Amino acid sequence: MSDYVGGYRREAPLDLASIFLGPKGENADVFERLLLEAFRDHVFWRRNFHPEDGFQVMEMEKHTPEYERSLSTLSTELMGLLGELKAGVPFFSPRYIGHMSSDLTMASLIGYFATMLYNPNNVAAEASPVTTRMELEVAEQLARMIGYDTARQWGHLTSGGTVANFEALWVARNVKYLPVAVRWAAEECGVAGLTVATPTGERMPLDGMDLWQLLNVGPGESMDLADAFRERLGDDERVVEALAKHSLAGLGYQEFGRRLSTQFGDALQDGAVLVPSTAHYSWEKICRALGIGGAQLIHVPVDRRFRMDPAALEETIHALADRRQPVIACVSVIGTTEESAVDRLDLIADVRDRVGRERGIAFHLHADAAWGGYAASITRSPDGRRRSYEDALADYAPEAWPEEGVYRGLCAMERTDTVTIDPHKLGFIPYPAGAVSFRDMRVRELVAVDAPYLFHRGASEWGYIGRFIFEGSKPGAAAAGVWMSHKVLPLDSSGYGRLIGETARGALLLHRRIGSGDWGPFTLIPLPLPDLNIVCFAIGHPALATLEETNDFAGRVYAAMSVSGDRTARQLDYFVTKTVLRAREYGHAADPILQSLGFSYDDYERAGGVSVIRCTVMDPFLGSRRGRMDFIGGFAKTLRSVLESVL
Ligand SMILES: *Cc1c(COP(=O)(O)O)cnc(C)c1O
Secondary structure (H helix, E strand, O other): OOOEEOOEEOOOOOOHHHOEOOOOOOOHHHHHHHHHHHHHHHHHHHHHOOHHHOOOOOOHHHHOHHHHHHHHHHHHHHHHHHHHHOOOOOOOOOOEOOOOOOOOEHHHHHHHHHHHOOOOEOOOHHHOHHHHHHHHHHHHHHHHHHOOOOOOOEEEEEOOHHHHHHHHHHHHHHHHOHHHHHHHHHHHHOOOOOEEEOOOOOEEEHHHOOHHHHOOOOHHHHHHHHHHHHHHHOOHHHHHHHHHHHOHHHHOHHHHHHHHHHHHOOOOOOOEEEEEOOOOOHHHHHHHHOOOOHHHEEEEOEOOOOOEOHHHHHHHHHHHHHOOOOEEEEEEEEOOOOOOOEOOHHHHHHHHHHHHHHHOOOOEEEEEEOOOHHHHHHHEOOOOOEOOHHHHHHHOOOOOOOOHHHHHHHHHHHHOOEEEEOOOOOOOOOOOOEEEEEOOHHHHHHOOOOOOOOOOOOOOOOOOHHHOOOOOOOEHHHHHHHHHHHHHOOOOOOOHHHHHHHHHHHHHHHHHHHHHOOOOOOEEEEOOOOOOOEEEEEEEOOOOOOHHHHHHHHHHHHHHOOOEOOEOHHHOOOEOEEEEEEHHHHHHHHHHHHHHHOOOHHHHHHHOEEEEEEEEOOOOOOOOOOOOOOHHHHHHHHHHHHHHHHO
């Protein structure tokens, strides 16, 4: 990596004021200049491509009524569209602390706009020679930030976190059942003597393993087994064919399950997927879509900081093993959608190591870091090295952020098999831009279609992303947007780390204000300190006698501070959102909030959950009072008057 970026030494501290267009368009001049530059440059490109071709549209033609007709429609309709767009939601404003949307980096917007004019399709490099390279480059940058070995990783962009999570579980499932497929394929091809490394550290003959053991081979060891089979057979095409004939992906759940019971005489329990109670609802969709079944999605309790409880996880795994139910994957959340809680992924990875060592249990470990993934940049110094916790802490003083457990959780992403990170969330990049990273690039062959099981390690394959991913056509412009943004804000403590640290600072100040403000007859009960940058709080009042009434009140406060059919953005001073901590998922994690509100667990179960107002802080200046407005103070004032008027 060069010491000089854009002509400046990297160490020159970066002013975050230069990153966004700004709530009042403060950086409009440079933005306009660069946009115009991009557009003009594109036109030059067109003119200079085979200039001998001449022109298709003649100047004279431009004066005919027919020509003018469509252009006049275009202009009029654009003016109409521009007018209508003003009814949109002002994500750019410090007054917007609702959903996970905010101002976007100028780098990503200009990169996106410039590239959109060329409309590259990143399904194959043939249609996107430039932006496919950029996509693979940003995937590598994300993998490096996570801590994966960049020579072995594979990753790419997706339309979002949902598809990234889908691909991770798709791969996890195919890897899980791979040893069974290799066993059958090896039998058919007459390959004997294959051995497998088990989680307890022994080697076993493949044909001596029972079904439970076959479904508890570690992800890396499963791929090693497939490699060994390929090497023994020495005929790649036959390997592909044989595996397709015996794999779950090829056969489908019904036939695969039928064969398991006839050939092993063992109707094993369904494969389970473990997620914390705080998991994003996409996991339910994904389990259904992959045919795993929503019923196999198991919610592991979270603690009072809304982090997956590692002891509860270990207990759940043992209980499943007692009834011989294999675990396909365990998902840990780095930055929950509701609270921005960061799981103690370090402790969760320890659980995985321990149940492997002690009981021979193996499963895929995934980090759903759609929200919090970019926060791992705080753990990297500009030279790419992992920083000490103390150094990170010193950066964000006087706030005591991040907590050490959060830091350990972020660092532990390197111990997973796959990670989801959304550039279109804390990357401050326009939609659509999600990303998925795989520790071991070999796994992509398991989802490849038309794909020889070749393990090409070489360069010739680089451009055919479409073979290995779920989606087809996708915008090269999104890749260019991410690429540009990572250039301006590198994935380390000097770039994204600073930006996200400032959002956390704002969230902590907001949290303090909610917890200590003068709310008159109302009690505002903030959830515990956020790990990253989302602040939630419940609202009580003596007149609200039941939890149902309390929830209803929170609903009305939310309605008064959000856009709806009969309330436009223009009528609002501040924007928030709302969520429900449902009893079914959160269990006793919400006890302290209920106690503060004066309700019992029975009340909680009867009401089904407790409603809280949710504020997502993405504005790096919320806490710093740069201009004339104190937005946290302004928010508190508006909130107080909303509370009174809604009651
Ligand atoms: C937002 C989010 C998702 C889904 O991402 P999309 O980009 O909306 O598809 C998944 N998991 C978590 C934790 C999220 O915050």
